[in-house]
Amino acid sequence: MIPRRELLRREFLKTGGALVIGLNLRGVLPAQLAERGAKAGPPDARQIDTWLAIHADNTATIYIGFAELGQGNSTALLQIAAEELDLDMGQLKSVRLDTNVTPNQGGTYSSASIQRGGPQVRSGAAEARQALLQMASKNLNAPVGELTVSKGVVSGGGRSVTYGELIGDKQFNLAFTGSAPVKSPATYKVVGTPVPRRDSPDKVNGEYVYMQHARVDGMLHGRVVRPRGQSAYKAGAKVLSIDESSIRDIAGVRVLRKGDFIGVVAENEWAAVQAAAKLKVVWDTPPALPGSDRLYEQMRSAKTQDNVVTQRGDATAALSNAPHVAAQICRGPYQSHAPFAPNCALADVKADSALLMSSTQDVYGTRTGVARLLGLPADKVRVQYYEGSGTYGHSCYDDVAQAAALMSQLAGKPVRLQFMRWDELGWDNFGPAHVGEVRAAADASGKLIAYEYEGWQHGWSNTETTSQLTGAPTAEWPGGAVQGVSALNCGGMYDVANLRLVNHKLPVAEYLKGGWLRSPLDLSFSFASEQAIDQLAYLLQLDPHEFRQRNIKDARWRGVLDAAAQAAKWTPRRAASNVPSANQSATKIVTGRGIGLGTHLASYGAAVAEIEVNKETGKVVARQMYGAIDAGQVVNPGNVEAQIGGQLVQTASRMFHEEVTFNTTNVTSLDWNKYPVLRFDECPQVTPVVVQRLTERSTGAGEEVMAAAAAAIANAFFDATGVRMEEYPLTPARVLAALTKAAPGRA
Amino acid sequence: MAIKIRVNEKSWTVASAPDTPLLYVLSNELLLRGPRFGCGLAQCGSCSVLVNGVETRSCVTPVAAVEGKSVTTLEGLPAWYAAQKKLAKAPALHPVQQAMLDEQALQCGYCYNGMIVKASELLSKTPQPSEVQIRTAMNGHICRCGTYPRIIQAVQRASRAMAGASK
Numbered sequence: 001m002i003p004r005r006e007l008l009r010r011e012f013l014k015t016g017g018a019l020v021i022g023l024n025l026r027g028v029l030p031a032q033l034a035e036r037g038a039k040a041g042p043p044d045a046r047q048i049d050t051w052l053a054i055h056a057d058n059t060a061t062i063y064i065g066f067a068e069l070g071q072g073n074s075t076a077l078l079q080i081a082a083e084e085l086d087l088d089m090g091q092l093k094s095v096r097l098d099t100n101v102t103p104n105q106g107g108t109y110s111s112a113s114i115q116r117g118g119p120q121v122r123s124g125a126a127e128a129r130q131a132l133l134q135m136a137s138k139n140l141n142a143p144v145g146e147l148t149v150s151k152g153v154v155s156g157g158g159r160s161v162t163y164g165e166l167i168g169d170k171q172f173n174l175a176f177t178g179s180a181p182v183k184s185p186a187t188y189k190v191v192g193t194p195v196p197r198r199d200s201p202d203k204v205n206g207e208y209v210y211m212q213h214a215r216v217d218g219m220l221h222g223r224v225v226r227p228r229g230q231s232a233y234k235a236g237a238k239v240l241s242i243d244e245s246s247i248r249d250i251a252g253v254r255v256l257r258k259g260d261f262i263g264v265v266a267e268n269e270w271a272a273v274q275a276a277a278k279l280k281v282v283w284d285t286p287p288a289l290p291g292s293d294r295l296y297e298q299m300r301s302a303k304t305q306d307n308v309v310t311q312r313g314d315a316t317a318a319l320s321n322a323p324h325v326a327a328q329i330c331r332g333p334y335q336s337h338a339p340f341a342p343n344c345a346l347a348d349v350k351a352d353s354a355l356l357m358s359s360t361q362d363v364y365g366t367r368t369g370v371a372r373l374l375g376l377p378a379d380k381v382r383v384q385y386y387e388g389s390g391t392y393g394h395s396c397y398d399d400v401a402q403a404a405a406l407m408s409q410l411a412g413k414p415v416r417l418q419f420m421r422w423d424e425l426g427w428d429n430f431g432p433a434h435v436g437e438v439r440a441a442a443d444a445s446g447k448l449i450a451y452e453y454e455g456w457q458h459g460w461s462n463t464e465t466t467s468q469l470t471g472a473p474t475a476e477w478p479g480g481a482v483q484g485v486s487a488l489n490c491g492g493m494y495d496v497a498n499l500r501l502v503n504h505k506l507p508v509a510e511y512l513k514g515g516w517l518r519s520p521l522d523l524s525f526s527f528a529s530e531q532a533i534d535q536l537a538y539l540l541q542l543d544p545h546e547f548r549q550r551n552i553k554d555a556r557w558r559g560v561l562d563a564a565a566q567a568a569k570w571t572p573r574r575a576a577s578n579v580p581s582a583n584q585s586a587t588k589i590v591t592g593r594g595i596g597l598g599t600h601l602a603s604y605g606a607a608v609a610e611i612e613v614n615k616e617t618g619k620v621v622a623r624q625m626y627g628a629i630d631a632g633q634v635v636n637p638g639n640v641e642a643q644i645g646g647q648l649v650q651t652a653s654r655m656f657h658e659e660v661t662f663n664t665t666n667v668t669s670l671d672w673n674k675y676p677v678l679r680f681d682e683c684p685q686v687t688p689v690v691v692q693r694l695t696e697r698s699t700g701a702g703e704e705v706m707a708a709a710a711a712a713i714a715n716a717f718f719d720a721t722g723v724r725m726e727e728y729p730l731t732p733a734r735v736l737a738a739l740t741k742a743a744p745g746r747a
Numbered sequence: 748m749a750i751k752i753r754v755n756e757k758s759w760t761v762a763s764a765p766d767t768p769l770l771y772v773l774s775n776e777l778l779l780r781g782p783r784f785g786c787g788l789a790q791c792g793s794c795s796v797l798v799n800g801v802e803t804r805s806c807v808t809p810v811a812a813v814e815g816k817s818v819t820t821l822e823g824l825p826a827w828y829a830a831q832k833k834l835a836k837a838p839a840l841h842p843v844q845q846a847m848l849d850e851q852a853l854q855c856g857y858c859y860n861g862m863i864v865k866a867s868e869l870l871s872k873t874p875q876p877s878e879v880q881i882r883t884a885m886n887g888h889i890c891r892c893g894t895y896p897r898i899i900q901a902v903q904r905a906s907r908a909m910a911g912a913s914k
Contacts, residue, residue: 070855070892196851203856204844206781206821210857213780269775270767273787340858340891341785341793389785389857390892421786638851642894646854649893672790672889680882683895 032169033095040379042104042364048131048174050103051124052081056168058152059091062121065105066113067097067361068199070390071702072639073113075198077121079635083190084125084183086149087163089198097385099363107362109393109516110482110601111700114635118698127180128172135166185633185694192694194638199387211359211386212344212418219346219414220254221269222407223276225262226465229426229667232288233461234509236260236468239281246280255279256410261469263407265415276420287664289512296331296727299435299456304504310487313498318450322441326535330436331727332524334660336675337395337431337517341388342424345397345404348414353380358401359388366398370405373467392650394429394460394515402466422670427465429515430660432457432483432508436528438490442536448551450498453490453529457521458506459483461513476508482520482601489525489598489707494533495553512660512667518647519600522707523654523728526598530711531724534575534594543572544715545595556630556693560604561597563628563689564708568608570595575715579722588616591623592720598707602699604630604691607648609684609712613720615739618732621682622652622713627705628689632696640701644688647702651709653678655728750814754779755823765811769803770794772810773820781821781860785889792861792888796820797827802868821860824867831871832912842912843867846905852897861888866902875906 032053036043043050043063053061062081068074078092085092095101105117133154137144142157149155152163185191202208227237239260247253253266253275262281266272290298319325346357347370354374360366363383371378383401391397396419404417419427434457441450460477468474477483484503486492491499508514537547545565552558575594582590593610610624625648634640657676661669669675710728717735718724723742727734750761752769754777763772768787773779773796782805785793789804796805797819819827824844829837840848843866853859862885869876869884876884881902890898 070853070857072854194851196848197853200848200851200853200856203853203859204847204863205840206779206860208856209780210783212783213774215775215778268763268767270763270771273771338891340791340855340889341783344784387855390855392891418784421788421790642851642854642897645896646893649895650891653893671788672786677889677891678893678895679887679889680885680895680899683882683893683899686896 033101037098037100039100041099041101041382043101045103046176048124048128048172048176051121051176052128053169054128054132054163054167056164058162058164059093060085060087060163062092062094063102064094064117064121065097065103066117067108067385068387069108069361070387071643072197072636075195076114076636076639077117078198079190079195080118080122081125083188084122085129085152087152089190089195091152097363099367099383104364107365109361111702111704114698115602115700118635122182123178123180124176126182127174127176127178130180131172131174132163132166136161139166188694191635192633192637192692195636197639209386211357211388212341214346214357214386215416216346216348216414219416220265220267220411221272222263222265222404222415222417223272223420224403224417224423225264225276225279225281226423226427227283227285227666228422229662229670230465230513231285231665232510233474233513235286235288236465238284240284241282243280247275247278250275250278254411256407258406258410259470261406261466263403265407265411285665289662289664291664292661295433296435299433299506302506304456304506306502306504309485309501309503311500315450315452315498315500318498319439319441319452322449323444324442324536324539325439326532326539327439328528328532328535328724329726330434330524330528332434332527333729334430334433334512335517335654335658336425336428336660337392338425338675338677339389339391339395342419342421343388343396343400344416344418345401346414346416347401347404347408349374349405349408352376354382354405356381356383356401356405357386358383358397359386359391360397360401361391361394366401369398369464369467370402373402373470374405374409392518393431393520396424396428399427399464399466402464406466406470425670425675426667429461429513431517431520432514434521434524436524438528438532440532440536442540446540446542446547446550448494448496448536451491451494451496452500453485454502454504455485455525456504456506457484458508458511458514460515461508465513474509482516486522486525488601489522490529493554493557493597494551496551512662518650519703519706522598522600523651523710526596526707526711527714527728530596530598531714531718534715534718535724538575541574544575545570546572548595548597556604557597560606560628560630560691563691564606564608564626565595567626567628567687567689568593570608575719576722589614590720592716592718594712594715594717594719596708596711596715598711600700600703600707603701603704605705605708607705607708607712609709609716611713611716611720613717613735615721618736618739620656620717620730620735622684624687625652625684625709625712626687626689627709628691629701629705630691630693631699631701631704633694633698634690634692634701635698637690637692640690641688643701644705645686647706648686648709649678649683651706652684652713655710655713655730656682657729659729750811752810752813752818753816754818755820756826761810763810766809769796769805769808769810769813769818773805779820779822783857783860792865793858795861795864797864797868800868800871802865821863824863828867841867842905842908843870843902846901846908849904850897850901852894852901854892854894858888858890862890862898866905869902870906870909874909876902
């Protein structure tokens with residue numbers, strides 16, 4: 001037997017001009033799929049056939065418009081289909097996300113796969129089942145009401161027939177009306193169970209085709225040539241001169257240029273890597289940034305565009321008369337998506353059409369941007385999704401896709417473009433920095449009576465660097481709500497009569513490029529907000545969990561709060577009550593615990609953190625974290641537990657380590673030493689808690705406990721030290737400075 | 748003079764120049780998908796392979812440096828394990844690979860090449876590592892999805908499985 005690898009290699013060598021690794025090598029590509037792919041997408045979402053196909057062998061293909069980003073939605077969405085169709089998971093498969101093949105369900109962001117896509121998949125499957133039962137009724141000569149289905153075998157009137165026999169590989173030709181009744185959660189057999197992930201087996205044995213593995217015949221390897229690290233968004237990058245003779249000694253390299261966009265291509269990947277590093281380009285680098293050390297000062301003093309997000313009662317008056325008032329500041333840094341592997345894309349651009357392989361979170365959004373850049377109609381561009389490494393938001397996937405497309409157009413050949421580590425960390429659409437100032441007040445009885453939050457940050461950039469370098473003007477991402485102060489996280493969970501939230505919007509042009517980074521801005525909001533709430537509990541000499549319980553009416557917020565506290569075996573005591581005895585002893589390492597609440601757009605999150613602070617070195621480490629999410633109906637609790645665990649660890653990374661640094665001309669945190677992330681040595685133990693509510697609508701679970709976890713860490717720091725942090729990440733230098741400031745001479 | 752390398756117990760004649768990092772040879776000439784690009788700086792562990800049983804960053808190792816040595820990639824780990832344990836037949840998966848599945852540890856899974864290679868090396872030298880030993884050994888490998896706790900559990904599970912297999 002010839003090993004598969006060898007077959008693949010031979011296939012690669014002998015195939016002329018055709019996609020090789022682009023195909024699913026494990027099965028024969030059905031003619032149906034090829035036919036679908038030949039037509040410009042998206043396929044008609046009003047047809048049942050767009051959503052699924054039943055095959056003669058009594059299996060089904062479910063067409064899904066969401067990207068598997070590592071969160072497990074490719075398994076969970078099939079569970080929903082299996083449930084409604086009465087099929088086993090083993091009878092279901094899905095196909096690659098592809099603008100010509102899969103339905104347009106919108107982008108895979110805001111934790112929307114299950115929230116938005118689940119009902120669509122469920123409804124489509126239910127409607128197909130209804131049609132199949134009608135066919136079966138005729139076939140079996142039994143009324144629909146007397147039919148039962150198991151594993152796609154319909155029984156009634158003493159006989160049975162399979163779905164495959166009823167329609168096998170033929171089209172339903174049925175309009176999708178959304179009118180078929182769906183099953184009651186009480187009868188669920190597959191939904192609500194931790195079905196093992198379908199993508200994992202190929203990921204552990206090296207079979208899985210990540211974006212970085214895709215190859216087409218005749219392609220060139222590309223690299224971009226840019227300044228090391230972006231400047232201000234408005235500044236882009238300007239080429240003063242290029243000296244192509246600087247790479248004369250590297251054979252087979254071609255320099256591609258359009259405006260200020262520069263790339264190199266070569267048949268040999270290493271030649272492209274070397275050429276990109278060696279090509280001598282002089283860039284115009286006027287100072288356009290404040291530099292990391294002056295960032296917050298500039299943000300707070302700059303002219304802003306202000307709006308009141310929410311207002312009720314009179315927060316200012318209530319604050320001025322209250323017996324207990326807490327004030328808390330948050331300065332949160334730019335943070336990077338920092339995908340483990342820099343983004344990669346492969347483009348084959350012809351005169352009148354283009355094929356793009358991309359790890360985008362939104363195949364249609366990427367298609368639009370690439371088509372515009374290439375000067376092609378959108379429906380002449382086909383985008384196929386290949387999973388990259390986890391992206392956690394708008395990392396460089398669009399930029400790399402545009403750059404690959406442009407380079408393919410310029411080179412006249414397919415180009416596989418791999419960003420280098422410094423490209424990704426230097427030219428990311430960073431999670432914007434934030435300054436938050438919150439004041440909260442309670443009356444003598446411990447009731448929260450006023451809450452005020454003011455936040456400063458810029459929004460997201462909407463012109464990819466590749467487009468910008470070729471002359472496209474900079475633009476801001478439209479729509480404001482998720483780019484500014486969050487009414488959910490800034491006091492939203494509390495029952496408070498007087499509340500005022502003010503957003504101060506900064507111009508992104510003057511700052512680093514911005515984008516949505518997993519739970520955008522929420523870590524900063526909760527870092528400020530939940531510390532203020534904790535301060536009130538402290539002033540009232542109340543346990544922080546109890547103070548929150550007293551001031552929350554919403555049953556689901558209460559539920560998730562209590563679930564986290566229970567998991568952590570929380571026992572009531574006032575925060576920082578151990579600090580005096582710790583100060584008396586010689587111990588340098590003090591411990592603390594904190595609790596916090598938060599979410600993103602929907603769902604409910606609560607967390608408890610247990611940390612250690614070394615007062616001598618300033619080093620803070622989380623030892624144990626607990627996270628609870630109520631996301632309504634959880635389709636796959638195993639996936640959500642994994643998501644909670646990942647969010648807790650990533651939050652610890654963001655709270656202790658992550659900070660984009662820059663001088664007045666460039667971002668300088670360009671590798672894993674300058675942009676460190678949490679590693680094994682400091683990883684906390686994690687305890688995920690899924691608050692399952694099968695009869696509630698499903699909401700997101702991929703980013704809804706991070707804000708709570710950030711707050712829990714901040715509050716744990718106070719519990720350990722009696723000091724409030726106003727800025728993160730809690731690096732040793734920052735911690736030592738705060739401890740010294742609070743108790744000069746002691747720390 | 749073309750370089751010959753031995754990868755997963757098979758010999759290959761390399762077309763690339765001798766200074767080419769091994770990673771690009773494995774990815775582009777041998778079309779292996781285990782070792783993969785992450786940083787090109789030996790900082791993350793994405794590209795790890797075993798060279799004579801020692802975990803090595805293929806992104807900074809010139810292909811010429813492994814001539815005459817035995818390179819094992821993710822794809823070759825089951826056979827490598829079988830040879831070590833003197834098993835008649837290679838299992839479908841190395842116990843570390845199986846344990847990663849059993850623990851449902853993966854999210855995006857991109858870093859798991861390095862994780863599995865490094866953990867396999869660890870268990871070949873230290874069959875029953877403590878949690879601290881696991882954390883220390885694995886510390887050069889980043890997981891951005893934050894799956895470290897399950898990786899630790901998987902390494903412990905694999906350790907138990909391998910001990911059981913030897914009895």
